[in-house]
Amino acid sequence: MFEVHNSRFASGEILPLLCRTPHQTPAVLPLIYTVLRRRHRAASTLRRDAQIFKWLYQWVYWELGYDFDELVHAGNLHLVIGKIEQFGFWLRTGRVTSKIAGRIGDVQLERRTDWLHPTSFNGYLHTIQMFLTWAAERYLTGATTMPVSEHVLGLKDRIRSNFEALLLGGTSVAQVKGLDNHDLHALLLILHPSSPDNPFRKNARTRNWLIFRLFAEAGPRRGELLKLKTTDIVEKNDKFYVTLRRMPDDPSETRAIPPAQKTLPRTISISEALFLDIEKYIQIERRPIRNGKRSRLSHQFIFTSERGSPLSLSALNSAFSVMRATAFKHSDTPLHPHLLRNTFCNNYFDWRVERTKGELERAADELRYLCGWQPNSKMPQRYAAKWISSQANQQNQARVDIAWDDASYLDPTI
Known part of the structure; x- marks a missing residue:
């Protein structure tokens, strides 16, 4: 109707x-x-x-x-x-x-x-x-x-x-999710194009491997990743970057449901290895083979379907469903693109505060930029709260262990 x-x-x-x-x-x-x-x-x-x-x-x-x-x-x-x-x-x-x-x-x-x-x-x-x-x-x-x-x-x-x-009252407690390092590394091994456990067809393996690595290294939203063009992967002064742009009205966009972009434009550094692998993918595997030759594409979007059209949201979601069925078939973990963005935020915040001894507020400001949030966004506070709760529990565990060790009344011989 x-x-x-x-x-x-x-x-x-x-x-x-x-x-x-x-x-x-x-x-x-x-x-x-x-x-x-x-x-x-x-x-x-x-x-x-x-x-x-x-x-x-x-x-x-x-x-x-x-x-x-x-x-x-x-x-x-x-x-x-x-x-x-x-x-x-x-x-x-x-x-x-x-x-x-x-x-x-x-x-x-x-x-x-x-x-x-x-x-x-x-x-x-x-x-x-x-x-x-x-x-x-x-x-x-x-x-x-x-x-x-x-x-x-x-x-x-x-x-x-x-x-x-x-209107319904009450608010849900915002839970900060994300994969731990063990699960993240296990997925990277499974998704390597040469892995015998890789669940994808050969012509989609490199693309999906690069998509997963981009999520893990730069933490984009799925719409931002699908909007990436070949000119958005750049090298400058021996450093490598991915540029996330806002393009709400793009004449080259042909997808029935265009990927959404709701965060601020920004440039994020990536590893040299990822940069080189993406460059190789663009030059060799991005364009499908037709009649024995690499076809010419009418668009610049990096990630494409097997037919050469821009990769759709539904195809990306389907790929993550396959990943979940392969790597988390015995787990309740709901693997999806945004979970990797959560993982990126967790890992960056932990590294910035613990490994580099940075201040919480400074780490929060940097995370606002990397994730494209507004300068006054409260989102980094969720990840700061998770880090604080983890540290607090570690310290409390150490405290109670010492307290019980020193408690003579726990001696069963008394």
Whole structure:
């Protein structure tokens, strides 16, 4: 009934649209709202918005029997607002039911594993709240005995109060994850192109090995890594670097879902060995062989599929799924690209503070730069807290060991 499609412009800009099937006509209100209020956002954010609007349109049609656009233009937005609790329940429970009555205490429903996380649920509600508030301001034309301005203010206040009542309280404790050195080295050995345990086809082994090493050495996000071009691996004064750029509207981008970039541009040093291996990959293996010859590519992205097209997010995620099935088949470790970014942060912070005797605040500032965070970001504090807790436990363990050793009352002969 509704699908999200990407509209691509000659400038490289990508605009995700909510469309009606089967004729693929765009839903009018999300289109206008996106162009007027959200067009400056990243394509991945706009696609997320469009997906949330899709759920809203589907629910309105199933629950009220109306197309949302027609309902708003008829001045009946209050029908949606009056049932927003039902919509919230439907959204939270995985879009499987909209009936609240008789569901309280339902054991089978409570055991569902696809309930939205509170943070995600609150974020989705906030997106819909902004959209409904905008629609009330712009399109409220229903008959009313009070002035339109008062009617709009009353409806906006009702939207605000209804949504505030649905927000889930409490926050999850942020857990700093990451691989230990043993698991990291074990994965590097398995993924070496000549390893007999390597789970990938030969023409993908070098590429995946380099991707894993880049994650471990530079800690980029997956979108940043997939956006890397051949000109972003540079040598300067016998030092080697990878340059992570922000390219939101790239005319050479052809992927259906472009990789997102949400951090600041930066340049990060890498090892000479990694630099040389990437250079060799670019010159030899990046371009697929066709008719016995290396084909010419129409883009500069470093990491490519077997056909020579830019590597997609889904292909990268699939590669990590294969890695996990091979190296962590007896473990609960959820191997994914961001886990390697966590590992990079842990290793850098530990090395900077322990090995080089650097100050915590200085190490935090450096990590902000390397990870592309804003100067006032609180993210380094998570890794500092992990290091502090580790050191505190080591010191406490040493303290209690000495205390028990000196305790004469523990002598069983007394």
